[in-house]
Amino acid sequence: MRVLHLATTYPLHDGDSNAAFVAAIAEGLAARGHDIDVLVPWHPELELERPGSGVRLRAFRYSPTRHWHPWGYAQALRGDRELRRDAYLAAGPAALAAWWQIRRSRHRYDLLHAHWLVPNAPIVAAARGNSPMVVSCHGSGVFLAERLGWAGRLARWALRSSAAVTACSSDLVRRLQSFGAGPVPVRMPYGVHTDRFRPLEGPARDAVRARLHRQHGVPADAPLVLAVGRLVYKKGFDVLIEALPALAARVPGAHVVIVGEGPLAGELEQRARANGAADRLHLIGPAPHVELPCYYGAADVVAVPSVHGPAGNVDGLPNTLLEALASGSPVVASRVAGIPDVLRHDDNGLLFPEADAGALAGVLAQLLSDVAARHRIGSAARADAEANLGWDRVAARFEKLYEAAVAGGC
Numbered sequence: 001m002r003v004l005h006l007a008t009t010y011p012l013h014d015g016d017s018n019a020a021f022v023a024a025i026a027e028g029l030a031a032r033g034h035d036i037d038v039l040v041p042w043h044p045e046l047e048l049e050r051p052g053s054g055v056r057l058r059a060f061r062y063s064p065t066r067h068w069h070p071w072g073y074a075q076a077l078r079g080d081r082e083l084r085r086d087a088y089l090a091a092g093p094a095a096l097a098a099w100w101q102i103r104r105s106r107h108r109y110d111l112l113h114a115h116w117l118v119p120n121a122p123i124v125a126a127a128r129g130n131s132p133m134v135v136s137c138h139g140s141g142v143f144l145a146e147r148l149g150w151a152g153r154l155a156r157w158a159l160r161s162s163a164a165v166t167a168c169s170s171d172l173v174r175r176l177q178s179f180g181a182g183p184v185p186v187r188m189p190y191g192v193h194t195d196r197f198r199p200l201e202g203p204a205r206d207a208v209r210a211r212l213h214r215q216h217g218v219p220a221d222a223p224l225v226l227a228v229g230r231l232v233y234k235k236g237f238d239v240l241i242e243a244l245p246a247l248a249a250r251v252p253g254a255h256v257v258i259v260g261e262g263p264l265a266g267e268l269e270q271r272a273r274a275n276g277a278a279d280r281l282h283l284i285g286p287a288p289h290v291e292l293p294c295y296y297g298a299a300d301v302v303a304v305p306s307v308h309g310p311a312g313n314v315d316g317l318p319n320t321l322l323e324a325l326a327s328g329s330p331v332v333a334s335r336v337a338g339i340p341d342v343l344r345h346d347d348n349g350l351l352f353p354e355a356d357a358g359a360l361a362g363v364l365a366q367l368l369s370d371v372a373a374r375h376r377i378g379s380a381a382r383a384d385a386e387a388n389l390g391w392d393r394v395a396a397r398f399e400k401l402y403e404a405a406v407a408g409g410c
Contacts, residue, residue: 001402002035002108006098006124007115008072010040010057013047015288018074021138021168021190021319022115023055028191028395030054034402037109039101041072041094060101062094074230095123102127111402114158116141117176118151121158132163132405136188137172139316139337146175147311156181163405166398168316169338186401189341191391192322199328199382200297209298212257216282222255223368226299226329228292228320231262231283234313236305236334239357241268244277246361251368256303257282259295296327300374301367304333307355317341322389325349328382330374332363342389348381 005026009019022038030036031054040046042059044066050057063069070086071094098120106112106129113134114124118141124133135158145155159165159182166188167173176185200208213220225247229235237258247254258268258281265283272281287295296302302324308314317338324331325342331349333339343349350367352359367374 001110001406003029003037003111003113003402004102004105004109005036005038005113005115006102006120007038007040008120009074010038010046011289012043012045012073014050015290017289017292017319019115019138020289023053024191024193024391025136025394025398026055027053028391029398029402031392032395032399034399039098041069041098043069043073058101060094060097062090062097091119095119098123099127103129106131110406111163117155117158118142118144121162122154125158125161128161132408133161134164134166134401134405135159135162135182137165137167137176137185137316139168139172140313142167142172142175142316143311143313145179152179155179158182163408164401166401169341171314171337172316187341188394188397188401189338189389190317190319190322191394192319192326192385192389194326194386194390197293197296197323197326197385199378200294205297208294212294212298216257216284218255218257218282219253222253223251223300224298225254225256225301225303225364225368226259226295227256227303227305228259228295228323229318230260231258231264231268233264233309234307234315235260235318236307236355237264237268238271239305239307239334239355239360240303241271241277241281242275242357243361243364244272244280245275246358247364247368248277248280250361250365254364254368255280255282257284257295257299259284259287259292261286292323293327296324296329299329301364302327302329302331303360303364304331304339305360306334306336306339308336322385325381326385326389328378330367330377331381332360332367334360342384347377348384349377 007022026036037056039058042061048057071090114120117137121135145151165185167185173185272278304321306315314337334354335351336354345351350363
């Protein structure tokens with residue numbers, strides 16, 4: 001089957017982790033023998049040639065200059081709470097450029113696949129002609145459709161044009177159903193590369209841990225809490241920093257490392273200074289995606305403190321959660337959005353109430369103080385990831401969905 005994917009965000013190069021799940025879906029389908037093209041906005045850092053991926057990457061230009069490119073690549077939302085003004089200005093040219101690229105080539109494809117309800121589903125719906133369309137909803141597009149009246153109207157129209165709709169969490173399924181349009185959404189959780197993200201043990205773990213502690217100025221014997229993600233409101237890193245003083249009182253040597261970049265870096269640093277936790281917090285910036293397994297393997301506990309941001313935006317299903325589970329890391333995560341779909345309390349992780357810094361400090365201290373519990377939970381996490389979360393399983397489910405959509409069964 002020949003399929004065109006339209007994505008607003010995609011890894012800019014092999015080391016980039018932005019929207020790695022979109023690349024994994026496309027590459028997983030290509031590995032199953034499908035002919036996959038992915039259309040994305042042009043960006044000066046975008047590498048189109050990806051040897052070995054099995055995917056053809058195409059870019060559409062919408063800007064008259066290489067210095068102005070606010071569309072896509074996690075740039076359009078300011079702190080993940082509102083659209084930037086220049087993103088509004090780029091919306092028309094970007095949508096028209098994507099529409100034209102799809103319109104002129106749609107006859108080559110058996111199916112069109114739009115990633116994100118807004119903006120991409122309406123673009124594909126307008127360009128698709130009689131070609132069937134699948135829409136995959138990842139979180140922020142649904143948030144925009146709920147928040148902005150014009151976006152909601154476009155979303156309903158696109159949903160009615162869809163042969164099938166997927167969502168990465170039961171929370172997104174429920175929110176999509178509230179639009180009252182289109183086919184019943186299918187919950188399709190993301191996967192994880194279980195061969196890439198796997199436990200580190202014995203001397204290998206000790207060596208990686210020692211290297212990372214030296215590299216980031218963490219005391220050699222410090223219990224280490226890791227968090228990974230963009231520095232935006234919905235990741236809840238402010239809650240983690242708020243929990244640090246109470247955690248330090250119970251586990252005096254504990255340190256927190258946050259891997260990622262984003263607009264809230266300065267605000268998070270200021271918050272840590274204000275609550276006296278600056279010497280225990282390490283905001284280390286981004287790390288190449290290939291390095292992330294080392295960070296998960298070296299951590300004693302991984303924290304995923306996701307929240308609803310100030311405007312209501314929330315992660316669908318955080319990739320860092322799945323990567324940590326596959327790495328056999330003991331995970332503590334907030335009971336929000338799609339996290340409870342895959343994390344079972346006191347089985348393959350620990351859950352705590354959203355935005356409750358005291359509860360977060362409590363579960364972190366509980367695990368940092370109990371080696372046996374960390375081993376039990378980490379082992380269960382790895383076993384669950386191997387059994388249920390491999391990308392090959394996700395690709396097989398998308399393949400069946402495609403077949404039904406092309407046959408008119410969705």
